[in-house]
Amino acid sequence: MIVDQLILDKKTSKTNYANDKKSEKPIRSIVKAFSWRVIGTLDTLLISYILTGKISIAASIASIDFVTKMVLYFFHERAWNLVKWGK
Numbered sequence: 001m002i003v004d005q006l007i008l009d010k011k012t013s014k015t016n017y018a019n020d021k022k023s024e025k026p027i028r029s030i031v032k033a034f035s036w037r038v039i040g041t042l043d044t045l046l047i048s049y050i051l052t053g054k055i056s057i058a059a060s061i062a063s064i065d066f067v068t069k070m071v072l073y074f075f076h077e078r079a080w081n082l083v084k085w086g087k
Contacts, residue, residue: 023087024077029077030074032073033077034070038066041062042062044062044065045058
């Protein structure tokens, strides 16, 4: 039922930047992604340090984690912003 609504909404209404802009600006998604990744990276740094006992390895893991998950989160947020369900 929800999937049907998502498909029908997609077919019946065009999504464009003007419509998307009304709900949330891309810069907001970027700031949210960054702030969340700071928290997530500190968590990853701590867990990596506990498991490895080496701050250099933990920092390397946390650095890679920070960049990749921030990019993934941004696109995840933008995709969910296109979904009309729940708005």
